[in-house]
Amino acid sequence: MNRLSPEQRGDLAERMLPEAANLAVLVHGDGGPEDVAQVLSGLTGPEKDALIVVLAGLVDPDQPVGKALGWLDHDEHGSLTVPSWSEERSVRDLAPEPDCDLDEDFVDQVAVAKFMKGFRVTDLTDAEFLTAVQQCVANGMTLFDIDHLRRWPRKTTENWVNRLRKQYQRSGRAFPALKQPSLRTFTPEEVVAIREKALAGATDVELAMSYSSNRETIRSIVTGKRYASCGGPIRAARSAKSLKASREHMCGHADTSLAGGYQAGNARLTPQERSQVRERTVAGEPVRQLAGEYGVSTKTIRRYAA
Structure with missing residues (x-):
């Protein structure tokens, strides 16, 4: 029956319904073993399979076993027996439990x-x-x-x-390979779509999974390092101002080392500049202003002002 289409299986089951009803009547006393054998001998293999399914569908699995088998007056050995109506278990209870022990390699x-x-x-x-x-x-x-x-x-x-x-x-088992895909190319339309989605709030990881790429590639696209000639909004790189704001948020105070555009390095003052710094700090000029003017940190200004 597995080779049949759903429509063909449905038609076959419908044709077997009268045969199933006839077989049920024969088994319940209107016939004997010869009659049952005659019905089954006229059926093909697929028809017998369909007949089994139809007969199973005629049985209520929730009815008590005593009611389902109460019509029997002979046991499996052919001897006369008194039907037992006291069996309270349902037909469903007689069905074997499916084997739920899953292999350790089973994947949901x-x-x-x-x-x-x-x-x-x-x-x-x-x-x-x-x-x-x-x-x-x-x-x-x-x-x-x-x-x-x-x-x-x-x-x-x-x-x-x-x-x-x-x-x-x-x-002793071979470990599955974890292979990164080869670097793919993007069409101009895909580049624009990626940049627009990034602007709308999509993360680099989400875009990487959507376009079968990796986060570094997506980042290089949205920042314009790759496909610079394509259109779409470019994500601005983090500036020193944003870094300063982040530091203020995390530390709770401003970083005066960035005053006046000073960048970390080995900036030093000449002897003449040191004297000027000392004189101007004594005169009351702000340390931060002097640090910005001379391109050094406020710590350096305070050291030479002492």
């Missing part, structure tokens, strides 16, 4: 899909984790990207992978 694809989308997955097995990592890497993600996707501490994925690799080696 639903759990894998949820893992790759960043959703919470409980009781993730090693096999499911490894399958998800393989698919993430095939989509261009790094192990660090997976940590970021799952909001895990740094190197969580790497440590898990290394532990599994050692287990595979000890058991």
Whole structure:
């Protein structure tokens, strides 16, 4: 029946319904073994398979076994017997329990899909984790990207992978390869779409998975390092001003070392400039203003002003 289309299976089951009803009547007392054999001998293999399914469909699995078999007046040995109507178990209770013992390498694809989308997955097995990592890497993600996707501490994925690799080696099994895809090229339309989605709030990881690339490639596209001639909004690089704002937010105070455009280095003052700094600080000029004018840090100004 597996080779038949759903329509063909439906038509076959419909044709077998009268045969199933006839067989039920014969078995329940209107016929004997010869009559049953005659009905079955006229059926083909697929028809017999369909007949079994139809007969099963005629049985209510929730009715008591005593009611389902109460019509019998002979046992399996052909001896007369009194039907037992006291059996309270249902027909469903007689059905064998399916074997639910799954192999240790069984992979729940639903759990894998949820893992790759960043959703919470409980009781993730090693096999499911490894399958998800393989698919993430095939989509261009790094192990660090997976940590970021799952909001895990740094190197969580790497440590898990290394532990599994050692287990595979000890058991003599070949560890699955984690291969990054080759660097793909993007059309101008794709470049513009990536930049517009990034401007709308899509993260580099999300875009990397959508376009089967990696986060570094996406970052180089949205910042204009790659495909500079293509259109679309370019993400501005972080400036010293934004770095200063971040430092103020994290530290709770301003960083005066950036005063006047001063950049870290080995900036020094000449002896003449040191004397000028000393005189001007004594005169009351602000240290920050002097640091910006001479291109040094406020710490340097205070050191020479002492």
